[in-house]
Amino acid sequence: MARHTVTLIPGDGIGVETSAAMQRVVEACGAEIDWEIAEAGAHCLETEGTPLPDSTIEAVKRNKVAIKGPITTPVGTGFRSVNVALRKTLGLYVCLRPVVSLPGAGGRYDNVDLVIVRENSEDLYAGVEFEEGSEGARKLIDLCAKEGAGTIRPDSGISVKPISVTASQDIVRYAFEYALKHGRKKVTAAHKANIMKYSDGLFLRVAREVAKEYEGRVDFDDRIIDAFCMNMVTDPSQFDVAVFPNLYGDIASDLAAGLVGGLGIAPGANIGKEYAVFEAVHGSAPNIAGQNKANPTAEILSAAMMLDHLGELEAAARIRRAVTEVYAAGECLTGDIRNLTGSDKPAASCTEFTDALLTALAK
Ligand code: NAD
Numbered sequence: 001m002a003r004h005t006v007t008l009i010p011g012d013g014i015g016v017e018t019s020a021a022m023q024r025v026v027e028a029c030g031a032e033i034d035w036e037i038a039e040a041g042a043h044c045l046e047t048e049g050t051p052l053p054d055s056t057i058e059a060v061k062r063n064k065v066a067i068k069g070p071i072t073t074p075v076g077t078g079f080r081s082v083n084v085a086l087r088k089t090l091g092l093y094v095c096l097r098p099v100v101s102l103p104g105a106g107g108r109y110d111n112v113d114l115v116i117v118r119e120n121s122e123d124l125y126a127g128v129e130f131e132e133g134s135e136g137a138r139k140l141i142d143l144c145a146k147e148g149a150g151t152i153r154p155d156s157g158i159s160v161k162p163i164s165v166t167a168s169q170d171i172v173r174y175a176f177e178y179a180l181k182h183g184r185k186k187v188t189a190a191h192k193a194n195i196m197k198y199s200d201g202l203f204l205r206v207a208r209e210v211a212k213e214y215e216g217r218v219d220f221d222d223r224i225i226d227a228f229c230m231n232m233v234t235d236p237s238q239f240d241v242a243v244f245p246n247l248y249g250d251i252a253s254d255l256a257a258g259l260v261g262g263l264g265i266a267p268g269a270n271i272g273k274e275y276a277v278f279e280a281v282h283g284s285a286p287n288i289a290g291q292n293k294a295n296p297t298a299e300i301l302s303a304a305m306m307l308d309h310l311g312e313l314e315a316a317a318r319i320r321r322a323v324t325e326v327y328a329a330g331e332c333l334t335g336d337i338r339n340l341t342g343s344d345k346p347a348a349s350c351t352e353f354t355d356a357l358l359t360a361l362a363k
Helices: 015-028 043-048 054-063 082-089 135-147 165-181 200-213 225-234 246-260 297-309 313-329 335-341 350-362
Strands: 003-009 032-037 065-068 094-100 113-119 186-191 219-224 241-244 269-271 276-279
Touching: 003 054, 015 032, 015 065, 015 297, 015 313, 015 350, 032 054, 054 065, 054 082, 065 297, 094 165, 094 246, 113 165, 113 246, 165 186, 165 200, 165 241, 186 200, 186 225, 186 246, 200 219, 219 225, 225 246, 241 246, 269 297, 276 297, 297 313, 313 350
Parallel strands: 003 032, 003 065, 065 276, 113 241, 186 219, 186 241
Antiparallel strands: 094 113, 094 269, 269 276
């Protein structure tokens, strides 16, 4: 069996706890992983002068594969999101989020099995913004009036929503290739092309063009994002692979996670042409950080995705089997899942849940 070196960025908040749990499980699953620990987050500001040290980026580039815990983005401080910076710097243009029902996880449906493919590099996440009252905002407001593009109130802050042909082609093609590789039948593109003709309209047009290349092999349809959300809540089984511009994909993946047991069990990956960084959908959960209450399942299932990516399919399958077994038994589950299932059993700590997983893995 090959040894792999993986960069581990534990992150902050509950990331410290979920990353430690994930490491224990991966070490017990049969794959041979050497970890190179790298730091990112607010705590690096004091030591390194930046929340995303160059040494961390270099470590991901060196090993090509990383797994990270969540990182807090303080609101309204001018502190840019480390996650967005990492995705941009490493060209991680795909955010991949499988959403699968887990027995005993308190989900609203037991038949969800879909994959969210979210564009990761542009849209309102591009970080192109003008503060209200700034010269840039004033110039843009004047330009819009002059060009007849529309009236913007002078006291507006403005975030720009760029959607390019190139990035839309890349993400839609990734969704179709993923569908082909994994035996999936249909790709659905979600958008608001009826209102934002030049951004979402472009995305839909490109999606339809790319879909033609796969005609007869993978079906295609599209949904307006608000209808998509309603359809997800009423009947998620109608979706197979769904592809989104950045912001809608972010919202839809939390919505989808909510249908199957919440953020505690939702894994994900950021994938580029050269590098891949695996991470849970959830954030740093400051409200429960440091209390040994976090559910590490999402990061552990993200590690299973990482093992698939490394070709360690059997090790990944063992982790998924152990997770399914612990959830189906229902004896040792963390508080987030207890709250959903309404069980009167005491909530397991992050450590106790991880111990139960290790027992299941050892069988
Ligand atoms: P969050 O995901 O951290 O928390 C939302 C809710 O879900 C909270 O009630 C939390 O306790 C619960 N929760 C989340 N993960 C859980 C888990 N594993 N086990 C049990 N409960 C869990 O979202 P937020 O509060 O909006 O964000 C907190 C911080 O995390 C923000 O600074 C945000 O920017 C950051 N964030 C980081 C990432 C990332 O690093 N990839 C992703 C999302 C948010």
